[in-house]
Amino acid sequence: MLQKAFQRYIDSFRGFSKEIWILTLVTFINRAGTMVLPFLSKYLKEDLHFSYGQVGWVMVCFGLGSMIGSWLGGKLSDKVGFYKIMIFSLFTSGIFIFCIQFITSFIGLCLGMFVVMIVADMFRPAMYVSLGAYAKPENRTRAFTLVRLAVNLGFAAGPALGGLIIMGMGYKGLFWIDGLSCVTAILLFALLVKEKKKLPYEENKNSEEVVVKSVFKDAPFWVFLLGSYLTAMVFFQLFTTMPLYQSEWYHISEFQIGLLMSFNGLIIFFLEMPMVNYFERKNVNKLKIIILGTFLLSLSYFVLLINVWVGILVISMFLITIGEMLNFPFSNTFAMSRAPKGHEGRYMALYTMSFSLAHITSAKLGLEIIARFGYQTNWMVMGSMGLAACFSFITLNRMLLRYK
Template sequence: MKNLFRSYFESFGGLRKEIWLLSVITLINRAGTMVIPFLSLYLTKSRGFSLEEVGWILTFFGLGSVTGSWLGGKMTDKIGHYRTMAISLIGSSFLFVLLQFPDSFWTICLGIYLVMTVADIFRPAVFVAISAYSKPQNRTRSVTLIRLAINLGFSAGPALGGIIIATGGYSGLFWVDGLTCLAAGILLLKLLHPKRSIPEPEEIIVDAKTAISDRLYLVFIFAMMIFGFIFIQYFSTMPLYYAESHQLTELEIGLLLGLNGLAIFLFEMPLIKFMENRKHTATGYVILGTLLSGLSFLAINLTDWVGILMVGMLLVTLGEMIAFPFSNSFALNRSDGKKRGSYMALYSIAFSVSHIFGHNSGMQLIDNFGFEITWYTMFGLALFACTLLLILNSLLKKESSGVHSN
C-alpha cells in the first residue's frame, strides 16, 4: 500500500512550481463558476422562464463560449497569455455580479453571452500558459494537472453553490462567483509573472502559420468536435436514460455521475505518467480514448442489466482520461513555432461547438428514434472520428517523412 501511494504521488513529480500555481488559480476560478450548474434552475424558478426560453438562453451561453475562445486566441497571440488571463478573470468577476440584475429575456441572453465571452477568453490563454511554464516532456502531465484542478473545481462548486442558495438565495451565488474570479485574477497578478516562463517565441511571432491554414490540424479539430458531441451526451441525455429506462433515482444518478470525477481524481495522473513513457503517438492515444468512449454506448445497448451502466461510465471515463490530455498535448505540440493562440482557440472552439449542437441533437434523436438508436448512432460517430484520426495519423507520418527527406 505504501508503494502504491508513493507511486501515485511520484506521478505528480517534475512539474514546475508555476504549473502548480496555475492549477490553483484554475481551481479557484472553476470552483467559483457556481452560477453555471444552477443556471436552468435559476432561470425557471427565480425568473419564471419556460423551458423553451431557457433552451434559447443556453444557446447564447454556447455562442458566447465560441466567441470567447476565438477572441482569447487572438488576444493571446497579440498581447500574450498572461495579460489575456488577467483581463478574462477580472472582467468576468464584474460581469458575474452584474448578471443577477437583467430580468427580460433578451437582456439575460445578452448578459449570458457577454459573461461567457469574457470568461472563455481564459481557455486558450491557459493552454498556452501550460506550454510556456512547463518543460516539453511534461506538457501532457501539466495538462492533466490543470484538468484535475478543473474537475475538483466543478465538484466543489455545485456543492458550495447549493449551500449558498439555501442560505442566501441566488443573489449570493452571483456575488461569490464574482469574488472568486477576482481572487483568481489577483493571485495571477501577484504570483505568476510571465518572466518565470520558459522562453518561447510564440508571443513575438508575426508571420507564422495560423491554425486555420493548417489542413491536417483542421482534420484533427473536426474529429474533436465529433468526440465532444458524443462525450457530452453523458451529462445531458444519458441521465434521462438512467431515469426512464432503469428507473434510477436522482441520488443514484448523482452517485453514478460522481464516479466519473472520482475516477479522474484517483487515476488520471498515474495513468498519463504510465502512458507517456510508452512509445506511442498522441493521436494514437486519442484514437484509443475515442474508441473506448464509443464502446460505452455500445455496451449499454447489449444488456438490460443495471450494472452495465457502471461499466459504461467507467469506459467513457477511461476514454476521457486518455483522449483529453493527449489531444491537448497534440494541439500544443502542433502549434510549436506558430501562432499558438489561434491553435488553442480552435481546440477550445471544437468543444464549444459540441455544446451548442450536441445537447439539442441528442434530445431530438431520443425523441424521434428512442434511446437504443441514439446510442448506436453515438457509437457510429465514435468510429467515424477514429477513422478520421487514423487518416490523420497516416498523413502526419507522410508529412514527417517529407520534412526529414528535405
C-alpha cells in the same frame, strides 16, 4: 508492490515549476466554484420553466459566445500576451456571473449567456499558452494533465456542493459562488505569478511539429479539429442532456446527480496523472491513446440503451471518465505541438473553438432529439458520433505516417 505504486504516483507530480503549481491551485479554486454549468439545463427547465427548445437556444448562445471568446483569447494572447488576457477574462466574467442571476427572461438570458461566455472563454486559449510558457517541453503533457486534474478535482467538490446549495438556498446561490470563485482565483494568480512574455524553449521538438505559414493550410490539424469537435459533441451531453435524463428517467435528486459528477472527478484525481506518466515513459503514440479514449466515450452512450437499472449510470460514467482521461490530455499536447513558434495562441484558439462549436450543436441537437424521439435515440446518435470521431483520428494517424 503497493509502496512502489504509491511512489510512482508521487513521482508523477515531480518536476513542475512554481508557476505551474500556482496555476493549478488557481484552476482548482475556480472550478470548485463552477457549479452553474452542470445544473444550467435543469435551472432553465425547472426553475425558469423554459421549454426544451428554449433551453437548447440558450445553450446555443452559450456556445456562440464561447466560440467568439476562444478566438479572441487566442488572437490576443499572441498580440498582447496570455497573462493580461487571463486576468481580464476571469475577473470580468466573475462580475458578469454575479449579474446573470437577475436575468430571467428568455431573450435576456440568451444575450446574457452570450456576453458572459465571450469574456469567460477568452481565458482558455490564454491558459493553454501559459502552460507552454511555464512548463518544460519534456513535462508539458503532464502539466496539461495536472491542470486538468485541478479542474476535475474542482468538479468533484463543486457539483456535490452545488446540489446541497440548491437544496438549501436555491439556484441563486450558485451564481454568487461561481462569480466569487472567478474573482478570487484570478486575484490570487495576479499576486503570486509574474508575467512571462517569452516561451522558455527555442524550438518545438515534438515529432508532430509542423512549419506552415498559416494554421488554415495545416490539413492534418483540421482533421484533428474535426475529431476533437465530434468527441466534444459526445462528451458535452454529460452536462446538458445527462442530468435531465438522470432526473426524469431514474428520478434521482440534484445531490445524487452531483455525486455522480464527483465520481468522475475522483477517478481522474487518482488515476489520470499516473496513467499519463506511464504512457509518456513508454513513449506510446499519442493518437493511438486518443483513439482508444474516444472509443470508450462512444461506448459509454451505447450502454445507456440498457435503461432498466439505475446502476448503468455508474457504468456509463466510469466509461466516460476513462475515455476523457485517455483523450483530452494528449489532445491538448497534440494541438500545442502542431503550432509553430509565435502561433500557439491561434492554434489553441481553434482547438478550444472546436469545443465551443460542440457546445452550440451538442446541447441543441441532443435536446431536439429527446423532444422528438426520446432519450434512447439520442444515445444511439451520440454513440455513433463517437465512432465517427474515432475514424477521424485513425485517418489523421495515417496522414501523419505518410508525411514522415
